[in-house]
Amino acid sequence: MPYLEMLDIVKSFSGVRVLNEVNFSLDRGEVVALLGQNGAGKSTLIKILSGYYSKDAGRILIDGQEVHFYSPSDSLSQGIRVIYQELEVFPDLSVAENIFMGDLPTKRLAGIPIRQKQVAEKQARELLELLGEQIDPDTPVKKLSVSEKQIVEIARALAKKANIIVMDEPTATLSQKEVERLFGIIRRLREQGVGIIYITHRLEEVFAISDRVVVLRDGKNAGFFDTEATSWQELVQAMIGRSLEELYPKRESTWRNKITLRAENFEVPGVLEKMNFELREGEILGIFGLIGSGINELALGLFGALPTRGTIEMNGRSVSAHSPALAKNLGLGLIPADRKQEGIIPELSVAQNITMASLGHYHKRGFLCRREEKNCVCEWVDRLKIRLHSIDQPIKSLSGGNQQKVVLARWLATQSKVLIASEPTQGVDVGTRVDIYHIFDELARKGLGIMVLSSDLPEVLALSDTIIVLEGGKVVGRFSKGEADEQTILYLAMGGKEKVTH
Amino acid sequence: MNKPSSTLPWVEKKKSRIKWSAVLGLLVFYVILCAIFSFLSPFFFTLKNFSNIASNMAYIGIMAAVQTPLLIGGVMDLSMGASAQLAGVLVGILYMGGWNIWFATLFALGIGLGVGFLNALSVTRIGINAFIATLGMLNVIEGIALVLTGGLTVSILVPQFQFIGMGTLFGVPFPIILMLSFFVIFYILLSSTPFGRTVYAVGGNPVASKLCGINNARVLTILFVLSGMAGATSGILVASMLGAAAPAALSGTILTVIASVILGGTSLSGGSGNIWGTLLGVLILGTLTNGLVILNVSSFWQEVTQGLVLLAAVGIDQIRQRRERR
Numbered sequence: 001m002p003y004l005e006m007l008d009i010v011k012s013f014s015g016v017r018v019l020n021e022v023n024f025s026l027d028r029g030e031v032v033a034l035l036g037q038n039g040a041g042k043s044t045l046i047k048i049l050s051g052y053y054s055k056d057a058g059r060i061l062i063d064g065q066e067v068h069f070y071s072p073s074d075s076l077s078q079g080i081r082v083i084y085q086e087l088e089v090f091p092d093l094s095v096a097e098n099i100f101m102g103d104l105p106t107k108r109l110a111g112i113p114i115r116q117k118q119v120a121e122k123q124a125r126e127l128l129e130l131l132g133e134q135i136d137p138d139t140p141v142k143k144l145s146v147s148e149k150q151i152v153e154i155a156r157a158l159a160k161k162a163n164i165i166v167m168d169e170p171t172a173t174l175s176q177k178e179v180e181r182l183f184g185i186i187r188r189l190r191e192q193g194v195g196i197i198y199i200t201h202r203l204e205e206v207f208a209i210s211d212r213v214v215v216l217r218d219g220k221n222a223g224f225f226d227t228e229a230t231s232w233q234e235l236v237q238a239m240i241g242r243s244l245e246e247l248y249p250k251r252e253s254t255w256r257n258k259i260t261l262r263a264e265n266f267e268v269p270g271v272l273e274k275m276n277f278e279l280r281e282g283e284i285l286g287i288f289g290l291i292g293s294g295i296n297e298l299a300l301g302l303f304g305a306l307p308t309r310g311t312i313e314m315n316g317r318s319v320s321a322h323s324p325a326l327a328k329n330l331g332l333g334l335i336p337a338d339r340k341q342e343g344i345i346p347e348l349s350v351a352q353n354i355t356m357a358s359l360g361h362y363h364k365r366g367f368l369c370r371r372e373e374k375n376c377v378c379e380w381v382d383r384l385k386i387r388l389h390s391i392d393q394p395i396k397s398l399s400g401g402n403q404q405k406v407v408l409a410r411w412l413a414t415q416s417k418v419l420i421a422s423e424p425t426q427g428v429d430v431g432t433r434v435d436i437y438h439i440f441d442e443l444a445r446k447g448l449g450i451m452v453l454s455s456d457l458p459e460v461l462a463l464s465d466t467i468i469v470l471e472g473g474k475v476v477g478r479f480s481k482g483e484a485d486e487q488t489i490l491y492l493a494m495g496g497k498e499k500v501t502h
Numbered sequence: 503m504n505k506p507s508s509t510l511p512w513v514e515k516k517k518s519r520i521k522w523s524a525v526l527g528l529l530v531f532y533v534i535l536c537a538i539f540s541f542l543s544p545f546f547f548t549l550k551n552f553s554n555i556a557s558n559m560a561y562i563g564i565m566a567a568v569q570t571p572l573l574i575g576g577v578m579d580l581s582m583g584a585s586a587q588l589a590g591v592l593v594g595i596l597y598m599g600g601w602n603i604w605f606a607t608l609f610a611l612g613i614g615l616g617v618g619f620l621n622a623l624s625v626t627r628i629g630i631n632a633f634i635a636t637l638g639m640l641n642v643i644e645g646i647a648l649v650l651t652g653g654l655t656v657s658i659l660v661p662q663f664q665f666i667g668m669g670t671l672f673g674v675p676f677p678i679i680l681m682l683s684f685f686v687i688f689y690i691l692l693s694s695t696p697f698g699r700t701v702y703a704v705g706g707n708p709v710a711s712k713l714c715g716i717n718n719a720r721v722l723t724i725l726f727v728l729s730g731m732a733g734a735t736s737g738i739l740v741a742s743m744l745g746a747a748a749p750a751a752l753s754g755t756i757l758t759v760i761a762s763v764i765l766g767g768t769s770l771s772g773g774s775g776n777i778w779g780t781l782l783g784v785l786i787l788g789t790l791t792n793g794l795v796i797l798n799v800s801s802f803w804q805e806v807t808q809g810l811v812l813l814a815a816v817g818i819d820q821i822r823q824r825r826e827r828r
Contacts, residue, residue, distance in 0.1 A: 303713065305712065305713060323717075324712055324713055324714070324715045324716075325715045325716070325717050327715065328714075328715030329715075334713055336710075336713055341707075341709055341710075342709050342710055342713055343710055343713075344707065344710060345702070345703050345706040345707045345710050345711065345773070346706060346707065346773070347702070347706045347769075347773040347774045348702055348703065348706055348773075352699060352702070355699075356699070356700075356703055356711070356714045356716075357714040357715055359696035359699055359700070360696065363695070363696055366695060366696075367690075367694050367695060368694050368695060368696060368699070410714070
């Protein structure tokens with residue numbers, strides 16, 4: 001019997017089922033890769049395992065005993081430890097202090113606990129040696145590299161007697177050499193009987209390190225594989241093999257010949273290498289890439305929110321090193337990927353959020369004209385079918401999908417010529433997704449140029465007239481509608497070197 | 503294209519109550535406060551006394567009216583009171599040095615503008631946190647005021663100049679008119695101009711506001727410059743009322759200013775606030791002092807009461823907000 005079993009796990013958020021009778025198992029000394037596209041339910045499953053979410057139904061067994069996690073500490077006390085992409089270290093404390101945070105070795109002196117620096121450092125050194133690493137336990141953690149910080153977190157997990165370690169995309173920010181180092185550590189952990197759940201987007205790593213693979217798709221199990229007995233093709237098939245056709249509008253290419261946006265030698269230093277592309281009126285240009293591929297930075301860079309090199313040309317004006325204010329004047333609009341941090345202004349009303357980028361349109365002699373503003377807001381609320389009680393209610397009281405429509409309305413109200421939509425349907429319910437796709441289709445037909453930068457492949461495939469694939473900040477593929485297929489694109493985006501032939 | 507679409511159901515909306523409920527609560531609190539003082543003393547509830555309260559609070563009110571948009575914009579200006587001090591001292595010194603009193607006044611206003619601009623530079627260009635930047639500036643200009651006067655009081659006894667602090671217009675004391683015009687102007691600025699709207703955006707979510715094409719640095723620069731000038735105005739007012747400028751007369755007033763703004767319901771974390779709430783905050787603190795003086799309570803106890811009122815008002819507001827969120 002496996003050490004950990006998760007049986008028929010069900011989880012819904014506000015009526016939407018994100019996990020549907022998912023099964024998962026892990027044995028001691030085993031590395032299981034958890035694979036799936038964005039939104040497949042990987043992170044929800046892990047959050048249930050780590051006690052952040054409670055499951056709606058299903059059972060979790062450890063050593064054959066059913067356990068209930070009411071909070072993260074319940075999960076921790078069962079020896080389950082998650083190492084997130086955003087490392088949770090205390091930068092100003094030493095390596096030893098980080099490893100033993102929460103229970104530093106102490107002795108009591110007249111009843112007052114005094115920490116024992118030497119003991120902590122000795123124990124830390126032993127733990128690190130167990131992982132085959134030599135890091136001075138006295139160094140402040142902020143002086144370590146990302147990969148060393150990760151090692152500190154792994155050592156901390158060992159100090160807490162972890163039996164199961166979950167690694168959430170641990171290699172996303174590591175160099176090739178550091179990845180090798182991490183794999184060495186994972187093998188040592190495996191020898192010591194620790195079970196590891198390894199979440200990644202990179203298939204080559206799956207084959208390099210895992211014993212088994214569990215694939216999730218749309219919140220359901222899409223396959224269990226032994227790593228030795230499976231292939232790239234089989235795994236990719238399992239990840240994407242869905243029919244979401246009914247979600248997407250039947251698009252016919254509507255682009256005209258006039259180029260509206262041209263990027264030349266465009267580059268975001270340190271993140272995105274030089275690239276060239278053109279966007280025509282009425283065209284939807286899809287940029288597909290996984291998390292960390294640079295799609296988000298491309299969107300922000302085009303909008304002038306990151307330092308860039310190269311030029312962009314719009315309506316005959318050519319600019320380099322611009323600002324969001326200038327981008328707006330050129331006729332660009334941006335739907336940022338992180339709606340909460342970058343999109344909405346939470347305290348303000350729906351109406352004020354919609355008109356925030358176009359305040360210049362509604363004033364007379366310097367004063368806002370409320371009626372014009374309201375008319376414009378009502379028009380877009382109506383056309384985008386934004387559901388609300390009042391245009392004066394604060395935006396934070398709307399659902400994620402409706403908030404996204406508000407951000408979209410904001411740029412339509414400025415009469416943008418080109419819309420840059422970064423992850424436009426992330427965290428958006430299915431109904432609103434369909435609405436947004438149809439709005440994009442309609443806008444393109446009216447001549448708007450749209451860029452959809454997304455890590456959701458079916459979405460990119462269904463909407464785009466042209467598709468550019470990004471991986472590691474580089475363009476790794478260009479396709480026009482019809483010549484692109486899911487497997488090839490996903491393969492390229494995951495770091496595959498040449499096109500699959502089949 | 504912009505045909506009125508009032509047929510839509512959501513346009514028939516109630517005035518949003520949330521924004522005003524905080525102000526209404528303060529108003530009720532103020533009325534109760536006045537009722538208590540009227541009950542305790544026959545000298546309290548008179549027109550003369552209220553006109554007194556407002557005149558005496560005018561210089562605080564002017565600063566609070568401008569501190570409100572700063573806090574809404576997510577910054578604060580601690581150097582305002584010091585700017586006031588410097589302005590008063592400058593008018594005095596320049597007048598003694600033979601300047602025309604109105605030129606001296608204009609010059610002092612200009613220095614206030616310059617101080618505001620320097621604050622804006624250190625916050626928006628260098629990136630110093632506004633609290634620290636203006637705290638440093640507070641020390642610098644307070645020091646300069648002391649250096650300029652050698653710590654001594656400068657008298658400014660010019661009848662025309664004293665109109666600012668002592669005169670009346672249509673029977674209303676001029677300080678009150680000055681303060682109310684600040685409130686009206688900043689109310690219009692905040693509620694009815696594109697600029698005012700962007701202040702809320704910059705304070706509410708600076709990243710999102712930048713991605714709306716708003717130039718955050720420009721918005722903050724304008725706010726700091728206005729703040730420096732309001733500080734100077736307030737210092738000129740005090741100098742005129744007292745007929746003299748003392749370099750340390752206004753130490754600590756900035757805390758009362760910020761207390762009034764917070765009492766009025768403006769959030770310290772930026773993005774929300776209401777200028778009429780600030781006016782009530784100023785009046786509450788002013789009335790409290792006045793009432794306690796009338797009741798012969800020692801000034802030490804007045805400090806204690808002021809602190810308690812601030813804690814109570816903000817505490818009650820926090821509890822109310824937490825309830826709303828549930």
